[in-house]
Amino acid sequence: MTQQRNVVGQDRHAGHPRRFVFVLLDNFTLLSFASALESLRIANRMAGTQVYEWRLIGEGGGERSCSAGTTFHLDGDLDELQRDDTVLVCGGIEVQKATTRKVLSWLRREARKGLVIGGLCTAGYTLAKAGLLDGKKATIHWENADSFTEEFDEVNLTKSVFVIDGNRITTAGGTSSIDLMLKLIANDLGEDMANAVADQLIYSSIRTDQDTQRLSVPTRIGVRHPKLSQVIQMMESNIEEPISPSILARDVGMSTRQLERLFRRYLNRSPKRYYMELRLQKARNLLMQTDMSVINVALACGFASPSHFSKCYRAHYNTTPYRERGAQAARLSI
Missing domain, CATH: 1.10.10.60 (Homeodomain-like)
Structure with missing residues (x-):
């Protein structure tokens, strides 16, 4: 239960912004990343104060390009993080190539601190490769589900749009980042705030971890x-x-x-x-x-x-x- 409270933010110090650290892998999916980031930005706006803050980091620092070709300036390299940071690794196409030894070593090191670590879109593969999803429920974009199941039989892969299992988070990609962030915002700030953020996003159908990612x-x-x-x-x-x-x-x-x-x-x-x-x-x-x-x-x-x-x-x-x-x-x- 302690780990779960850490994920949803209910044991955080009052007045201290919750910090999200986005790890951008090469060719990450812009929609998954932007959906998560915009949800946090709007939550700050609706709250009238900075309840969330964020950093963008990646291997080697510098810049990172998404699969659409847009380049983002990073705030830093894969540095040591604070114990109450929430890490969200952002994956996309060719995630196997983007999952380097340095990224895996860094994730394992930070995981030993007990940090909440998540994978957006295909980055569930990166977390699984680092051994962070062993024995846990997880999800990944449906297009990668077959290969994931073959390689990581110790992970309980689901078809959910997102999964929170202890201090591990995974999403299926696309707009499922919105559903995840609305869940976290609801637990941090209440359902009314999450609904207000959804309204700002013109997001009229909020999905839960019980919803599946593919159409019937x-x-x-x-x-x-x-x-x-x-x-x-x-x-x-x-x-x-x-x-x-x-x-x-x-x-x-x-x-x-x-x-x-x-x-x-x-x-x-x-x-x-x-x-x-x-x-x-x-x-x-x-x-x-x-x-x-x-x-x-x-x-x-x-x-x-x-x-x-x-x-x-x-x-x-x-x-x-x-x-x-x-x-x-x-x-x-x-």
Whole structure:
């Protein structure tokens, strides 16, 4: 309970601003960072006093560019912090490359002080790589979830928009930083203040840690057919060991032929084709975001042999898994 109070700020000294230290990684996502920072700025404005302050730091100090190309001047290097600081690491694209040894060593050192440390967007990967999420619940942007699960099986990954577990915080990216900051502001200053900040942000639907980050299946595919949605959810949950169309049909109470007609009518493809595309999409994520061997990627996505995997991958993406992996490695080395 003591750690939780530290996260939400209820044990802070009256009149002492709560300081957030934003660690900007290379190619961090601007939206996630700006959403968090603007929430703090508006809270200060609405409170009529400085209840929050912040610093921007990063490896080597100087400047740091976000994935949109905008450059920010940093307040300092990865220096030693105060014990009551709240650290928010800001990640983005190519987070593996941005997660350097110096960043990891610094995070581990600061974590030993008991600091509250969070990861915005893909920076949950950085926290996990540093061992700061072992045995904890966490979240990360849905696009990175497959690779994260493969690499960090000791972390309980959820689909929530944000997670607070003890003195560790993670968000899914995008506007989920607003939801997180509104939660912290509510616990620091009360629900009325959080609602006032939300109003200033024109943010009319505040999400909690119980809300999931991705749209529902019907919304994503643009079809509100309950049995079709149920089958797609089963497919998404069984990538490593695919379920045959006949079993999928039986489990939702229809014939295989009816299932075929349903997919053709609404998605213009067969259930088998749709399932294959889901598996190949996960395979591409793993090739791009992990150092798993091509063979292990194939097995993780339900392919019995590397040759079959390579054939299917080339037919869909017009390149082989090996070339995809090589092209990604070349990009990361630049």
